[in-house]
Each structure stands twice: as C-alpha cells, then as structure tokens.
Amino acid sequence: MTLPGATGPVTQIAAGFGHSLAVTSTGQLYAFGDNYSGQLGSATNNGNETANPTPAPVGLPAGTTISTVARGPEASQTLALEAPSAAIPPTISPAFPICAVSTGGFPGCPGLSVLPPPGLTAVSLTNKRFRVAKQSTAISSKKTPLGTTFRFTLGAPAKLQITITRSAPGLRHGRGCLAPTGKLRRKHAKRCTRTLTAGTLTRASEPKGADSIAFSGRLGHRALSPQPYKAVLGASDAAGRSVPVTLAFVVVPAPK
Numbered sequence: 001m002t003l004p005g006a007t008g009p010v011t012q013i014a015a016g017f018g019h020s021l022a023v024t025s026t027g028q029l030y031a032f033g034d035n036y037s038g039q040l041g042s043a044t045n046n047g048n049e050t051a052n053p054t055p056a057p058v059g060l061p062a063g064t065t066i067s068t069v070a071r072g073p074e075a076s077q078t079l080a081l082e083a084p085s086a087a088i089p090p091t092i093s094p095a096f097p098i099c100a101v102s103t104g105g106f107p108g109c110p111g112l113s114v115l116p117p118p119g120l121t122a123v124s125l126t127n128k129r130f131r132v133a134k135q136s137t138a139i140s141s142k143k144t145p146l147g148t149t150f151r152f153t154l155g156a157p158a159k160l161q162i163t164i165t166r167s168a169p170g171l172r173h174g175r176g177c178l179a180p181t182g183k184l185r186r187k188h189a190k191r192c193t194r195t196l197t198a199g200t201l202t203r204a205s206e207p208k209g210a211d212s213i214a215f216s217g218r219l220g221h222r223a224l225s226p227q228p229y230k231a232v233l234g235a236s237d238a239a240g241r242s243v244p245v246t247l248a249f250v251v252v253p254a255p256k
Helices: 182-186
Strands: 012-013 017-026 030-031 065-073 078-080 091-093 113-115 122-123 127-130 150-154 158-173 176-180 191-206 209-215 227-237 245-252
Touching: 017 091, 122 227, 122 245, 150 158, 150 176, 150 227, 150 245, 158 182, 191 209
Parallel strands: 127 245
Antiparallel strands: 012 017, 017 030, 065 078, 091 113, 122 150, 150 209, 158 176, 158 191, 158 227, 227 245
16 A cells, blocks of 8 residues: 655554554654544545545644554544653543544544643742741642742643752762762762752642742741752643743841
8 A cells, every 4th residue: 555645664553444544654644444524634524435545644734743543433533643742642632532633623623632731931030039038838738928939820720839959069970960978089989960859839729820929938837048049840730741940049048
C-alpha cells in the first residue's frame, strides 16, 4: 500500500474493519476506509466503506505532530493525539472522543479538543529584598499574612506550588554535587553549587485570572535565614503542568 507524499517509514498502524490509520516517523497521519461519522478527520460522509480505499493524509494544523494513534468500532471511531511536549501528555475532552482530534479539533468533531496545561504568566514579586515578618506564612490555606507578595495570572483554575530553594557549596562526585565531606576534600574534589529546597507553599485551588499570594519570609512558623533565595512557581490541573517560572529574592536580617 502506498502513502502519497509520505516522508519516513510507517511507525504505527491502527487497523480495523471499517477504517484504518497509519502514522509515519515524521508524524504524518494517514486515514482510509469508512467515514460515516468523521473517522478520517473529514466532515464529508462518504456513504460506504470502500469510497476511500487509498490512504489520504489528514490535514493537521501547522506545527502539529501525532504521538499516539488508535481506532475503535463505529461508536468510538478514531483518536489521534497531539502531544504539546514530551513531558506533558494531552488530556482529551469529552471522555469518549468520536473522531480524529488535534488542537482545536477537526471539522466534524464539534466540542472535541485537546485541553492545554494551565498558563502561568505575569509572575512577579512586590519586594525582592525584605525582612522576615512576625506572621507565619500559611503552608496550604488561603490565609494572607504580611510580607512580600507573589503576583501571577492563571489561564485556568489550577493548583499552584511555590518551591523556595537556596544555593549551598558542594563538592563534585561523579555527575553529582554533594555536601562537602572530609573524604571528598582529601580527594581534592572540584567545587560545585548545590540547590537545596527550603520548603514548598501549596494552594490547592487558585482561580483563573490575576491573583496573588502573600509571603512573610516564613514557611509555616519557620523563618528563612538571611540570604538569597529562588522561588519556582508552577501551576497544574487535569490537563498537565505549566512551564515553571523562577523568581529571585533576598531575605535580609532585621536591624539591630
């Protein structure tokens, strides 16, 4: 069987009685057979099972590649998934897709789309240098203590995590950077910098849109020691995780 215009060998096939699918190594999707209900990614009902016996390329939006392909009986038809990235699998809505899908859906696939991970944008701190306040920072509630404030905008309701890290000196061991020990010093191990996690703030459900979280410089009741830190913000929901955003800040000592 010939795939017109195909580049690269076929790496996946999903064959069935009514229609079949083939995917090339370059992510091209070919479909052939029955198209009573848009199985081939087209709104045209071909009326019988032999009207499209030759594999035809399915039109995909620019930049789309197919990572997974499967087909089922007449009721479930075709499922073709676009992966936004290797680390973020797509989430399909509704639970039982009825035709070939990609970002935005194909003609003949009303209401069917790939849901993107929540967007996390406009992230900032009101104060990049501050002293630790007396109030504690709530670890997982919506309590609003005094201190600096993380500001951000969410593209969809999501769980938000803010991981506070600091740098510490270390010594190289293989590909890792370990805490300095006498043994490593005697081996004249090379110096390196370790990243240590001071703690994580979690907000289980933040609303869509502009929002803020106050930070007193304490993780619960524990005050951060005066030194530079980084805050890594990330949002997640059923569709996946946002691209993390890192902010730098410095905790300064209280005046004597």
